[in-house]
Amino acid sequence: MDSATARDRALDAAEELFYGRGIQSVGMDDIRAASGVSLKRLYQLFPAKEQLVVAYLERRDERWRGRLAAQVERTEDPPERILAVFDWLEGWFGEDGFRGCAWINSYGELGATSQPVTAQVEAHKAAFRDYLAALVADAGLPGALAGQLFLLAEGAMVTAGITRSTEPARVARDAAGVLLSATPR
Template structure:
């Protein structure tokens, strides 16, 4: 098995296990078993669990933002409707059978205070999401001051959906976002 394949298998297994069970509840041997990669190879690619967690978060960040952008771009919407499409995508994400909240918030809750690398990866993801929303707001001609409240609506919807087990938080956040944009 070549390096790239082993790395992909490790990341696939670790990401699924960490998201389903929590980072601290999953040991490296469980990642090894789920991936089919030897423990020696695992530690050769990721010398520590912290490095594996950061790699999972960085890869998840890219995929999450790509999925969001593809949805918004594919919505056929323009202007403010593109901003609102973010909340439509959140609703679709929240209805996925394996939705367990925001992996970044979950990771920060588990390790943010003790692992600076994890905290940095989470902050980078949240900053990139804020920048994406800021670009949509600018393209819509809405005031920059709208970005913070729109981000908070999205973040609150993520947390509420995870805790409640209902995707309706996305619809409520979308309604709030529409009201904010209407008064802008």
């Protein structure tokens, strides 16, 4: 198995196990068993578990933001594109195996002890906030609205992760709609 294939298999296994069971409850031997990549090869690719966690979060970030943008781009009206973010969140919250936000979960497990994991979490959240800010700017709305929308979305993610419900996305969408209609352009 070439390095790229072994890396992909290890990351696939890490994503499934870390997101499904939690990072601290999964050992490198679990990743080996799930991926079919030998422990020796796994440690050649990722000399420390922390490096595997960072790679998992990086790859998940690309996929997550790509899926979000693909759905939002289907909407043409700029203010409606903002609301489409919350529609996407509702769909994500309803997916089989949804366990909340991987970055919030990772920060909760490792934020106090792993600067590289914290950096990945901060980068993901900053990119999401910047994405919302770009949507707000495209809609000709005041920049401060981006922070408010960010907090609505983040609160919905935390609540959905705890309740295993899609309702937080609908409630946050309704609140975002109120903010949009109350904000002068």
